[in-house]
Amino acid sequence: MPVAKPESSDSRVIAHVDMDCFYVQVEQRKQPQLRGLPTAVVQYNEWKGGALIAVSYEARKFGVKRSMRGEEAKEVCPQVQLVQVPVARGKADLSGYRNAGSEVVSILARRGRCERASIDEVYLDLTDAAEMMLADNPPQGMETIDEEALKSHILGLNNEDGSDVKENVRKWIHRHNADHRDKLLACGILIVAELRMQVLKETEFTCSAGIAHNKMLAKLASGMNKPAQQTVVPFSSVKGLLDTLPIRKMKQLGGKLGISLQMDMGVNTVGDLLQFPEEKLQERYGINTGTWLWNIARGISGEEVEGRLLPKSHGSGKTFPGPRALKTVPAVQHWLNQLCEELSERLCSDLDQNKRIAHTLTLHARAYKSSDTDSQKKFPSKSCPLRYGTAKIQEDAFNLFQAGLREYIGFYGGKTQGSHCSGWGITSLSVSASKIVPIPSGTCSIAKYFQGQSTSHFSSMQSSDNLNTEATLSLPSGSECYSEVNLSEPKIDFPKEESWIKDTVPDLDLQEQKDLSSTLSEKTQDGFIQEDISPLLLSGCLEQNRSKQQQDLTKDESQFKSEYKERKGKRLKDKGTYSIIELFKSYNPNPSGSFLSHEYNRTVGGTDASSSSYSRDEEEGRREAWGYNIDEIDSSVMEELPTEIQDEIKSWMQPHKRRPNNMVKRSCTISHYFSPSKKS
Numbered sequence: 001m002p003v004a005k006p007e008s009s010d011s012r013v014i015a016h017v018d019m020d021c022f023y024v025q026v027e028q029r030k031q032p033q034l035r036g037l038p039t040a041v042v043q044y045n046e047w048k049g050g051a052l053i054a055v056s057y058e059a060r061k062f063g064v065k066r067s068m069r070g071e072e073a074k075e076v077c078p079q080v081q082l083v084q085v086p087v088a089r090g091k092a093d094l095s096g097y098r099n100a101g102s103e104v105v106s107i108l109a110r111r112g113r114c115e116r117a118s119i120d121e122v123y124l125d126l127t128d129a130a131e132m133m134l135a136d137n138p139p140q141g142m143e144t145i146d147e148e149a150l151k152s153h154i155l156g157l158n159n160e161d162g163s164d165v166k167e168n169v170r171k172w173i174h175r176h177n178a179d180h181r182d183k184l185l186a187c188g189i190l191i192v193a194e195l196r197m198q199v200l201k202e203t204e205f206t207c208s209a210g211i212a213h214n215k216m217l218a219k220l221a222s223g224m225n226k227p228a229q230q231t232v233v234p235f236s237s238v239k240g241l242l243d244t245l246p247i248r249k250m251k252q253l254g255g256k257l258g259i260s261l262q263m264d265m266g267v268n269t270v271g272d273l274l275q276f277p278e279e280k281l282q283e284r285y286g287i288n289t290g291t292w293l294w295n296i297a298r299g300i301s302g303e304e305v306e307g308r309l310l311p312k313s314h315g316s317g318k319t320f321p322g323p324r325a326l327k328t329v330p331a332v333q334h335w336l337n338q339l340c341e342e343l344s345e346r347l348c349s350d351l352d353q354n355k356r357i358a359h360t361l362t363l364h365a366r367a368y369k370s371s372d373t374d375s376q377k378k379f380p381s382k383s384c385p386l387r388y389g390t391a392k393i394q395e396d397a398f399n400l401f402q403a404g405l406r407e408y409i410g411f412y413g414g415k416t417q418g419s420h421c422s423g424w425g426i427t428s429l430s431v432s433a434s435k436i437v438p439i440p441s442g443t444c445s446i447a448k449y450f451q452g453q454s455t456s457h458f459s460s461m462q463s464s465d466n467l468n469t470e471a472t473l474s475l476p477s478g479s480e481c482y483s484e485v486n487l488s489e490p491k492i493d494f495p496k497e498e499s500w501i502k503d504t505v506p507d508l509d510l511q512e513q514k515d516l517s518s519t520l521s522e523k524t525q526d527g528f529i530q531e532d533i534s535p536l537l538l539s540g541c542l543e544q545n546r547s548k549q550q551q552d553l554t555k556d557e558s559q560f561k562s563e564y565k566e567r568k569g570k571r572l573k574d575k576g577t578y579s580i581i582e583l584f585k586s587y588n589p590n591p592s593g594s595f596l597s598h599e600y601n602r603t604v605g606g607t608d609a610s611s612s613s614y615s616r617d618e619e620e621g622r623r624e625a626w627g628y629n630i631d632e633i634d635s636s637v638m639e640e641l642p643t644e645i646q647d648e649i650k651s652w653m654q655p656h657k658r659r660p661n662n663m664v665k666r667s668c669t670i671s672h673y674f675s676p677s678k679k680s
């Protein structure tokens with residue numbers, strides 16, 4: 001299959017910026033007396049001094065490595081300063097590092113499209129800025145070139161003749177006869193040097209960068225000269241770079257694919273791939289991977305820098321190695337509650353700061369069976385629609401765990417309840433929230449409107465959520481990531497009811513993997529395959545929850561009402577999402593609990609949980625449940641809503657124009673719209 005070389009990619013200016021020994025720098029900023037000293041950050045786990053997760057360049061000179069434990073590090077470098085990762089809820093608290101990463105991103109994003117790739121890595125598309133510089137103030141004509149830019153490493157630039165390296169760089173930047181691509185890269189050199197200096201000035205952090213014509217080459221280059229340096233890959237140097245580059249150094253070839261290339265095809269360097277026609281690679285590895293391999297051998301990558309400053313998911317996890325494995329359901333529940341509490345906090349702050357909501361909650365675990373005949377069997381990851389509120393997330397995550405456990409041990413294979421050891425152990429647990437999208441404009445105003453009228457809307461929202469969960473017998477899941485802020489084009493999908501349960505594979509990005517790995521002590525890429533939740537497996541959990549929820553109803557509603565009154569009394573500035581955020585944040589029913597409105601009870605008590613038609617009386621009932629005066633709905637707000645919902649509201653306003661047979665698609669009801677548990 002012939003592949004067209006992406007025409008424009010050669011003249012893009014892409015930078016990959018990577019912070020140097022990031023966690024160490026964050027700790028050194030907090031404790032300036034550590035600056036310049038060999039320092040390492042250790043994981044929260046005191047065994048043998050804790051595992052090192054970040055090592056300063058001073059400590060690296062003494063042979064201190066990330067794979068070591070604190071005690072080993074002390075052996076090779078007695079003066080090494082070990083700083084423990086901050087701890088909250090009995091586990092590593094990475095919020096300080098995340099926030100520090102955000103500080104850097106906000107600076108780097110000033111000159112072009114910026115993609116936050118992990119907690120400490122960013123891609124920048126500086127093509128427009130470079131073109132502009134070339135047009136207005138080309139480097140070739142500049143009298144002086146910034147010192148930092150002169151320290152750049154330009155691949156292919158011959159520095160071996162003893163000539164002044166900086167002078168060579170200056171000449172390269174000043175070349176008048178350079179081709180357009182090199183002139184653009186020269187602009188990139190200046191822009192990135194300036195951005196890096198700005199980061200240092202504003203945050204006190206150093207970073208390194210790679211500057212090239214695509215993401216793949218920029219990423220390769222950024223790690224070549226660390227710390228606090230930048231490396232440039234001119235087009236003419238690409239072949240030389242790849243010819244000798246061990247394939248395992250390529251981001252995607254560190255795993256099984258890389259091993260297969262080495263073992264089965266005798267490919268040791270990226271350049272070795274050049275000998276294979278594209279068809280041969282496709283035959284062996286499939287069309288897409290084959291083409292991708294053919295392209296990378298030639299340094300071709302059309303991958304765009306996505307405008308993405310925020311995480312695509314949020315995650316919270318913890319490992320329980322060796323004797324710390326969790327062996328009882330209550331022990332698992334205890335830790336799940338901690339993880340969910342952290343996740344919920346981050347979801348609320350994302351909602352608060354970025355006006356985004358997550359749609360999917362996922363539970364991952366690693367487990368073993370003491371009498372294991374099938375050691376390959378993995379604990380199945382489970383996911384379900386995400387409901388906001390710490391208690392709901394805790395409840396849903398626990399249900400997901402139980403579903404996973406039953407599947408893992410076999411339906412009749414063991415005891416999943418109770419506090420006694422049942423022949424299994426959990427060695428890692430994590431919860432994540434994904435499918436995060438901006439709240440559509442208009443939601444805020446409607447939410448405000450509903451909130452201002454009555455509390456019952458909230459119970460309707462919740463009940464609708466439950467309704468969907470019940471109707472499809474799915475349960476919740478969750479994690480952390482970086483996603484595009486695009487408030488103008490919200491993506492709101494309205495799933496068909498029958499497709500509510502989704503077989504999803506979580507899109508854990510590097511950031512999330514790093515985050516999870518630091519709490520799980522190792523970077524893991526596998527074990528995240530999710531599977532459907534079998535209704536049979538879940539039905540027990542659901543029954544259990546229903547009766548508990550019913551018991552807690554009165555308590556929940558009065559608790560909520562008093563909280564609501566209190567907030568109203570304080571005259572919160574409930575403008576836009578602010579009000580809905582406050583509501584999510586402060587409403588925290590007891591751990592078992594969800595609100596149960598009459599709508600919920602009707603559904604649960606009814607015979608057909610998936611029924612989507614309402615009688616006229618029922619519809620009147622729903623109007624009451626929402627507790628608002630239809631005449632007061634602002635028509636401008638109406639226009640912001642999806643057409644299905646507009647239709648629904650219009651049918652209430654004009655009863656004679658109701659849908660035939662009063663049919664209302666449940667997945668398109670207003671309550672569903674506000675529920676964060678829609679499948680996207």
Ligand code: DCP
Pocket residue numbers: 018019020021022023024053054055119120226227514517518519521522523
């Ligand atoms: N991290 C972690 N667990 C890992 C790997 C990394 O917790 N297994 C954390 C600590 C690191 C941060 O992520 O400081 C960034 O990881 P990098 O791989 O980018 O490494 P550093 O920034 O520490 O060093 P370098 O300068 O080599 O990039």
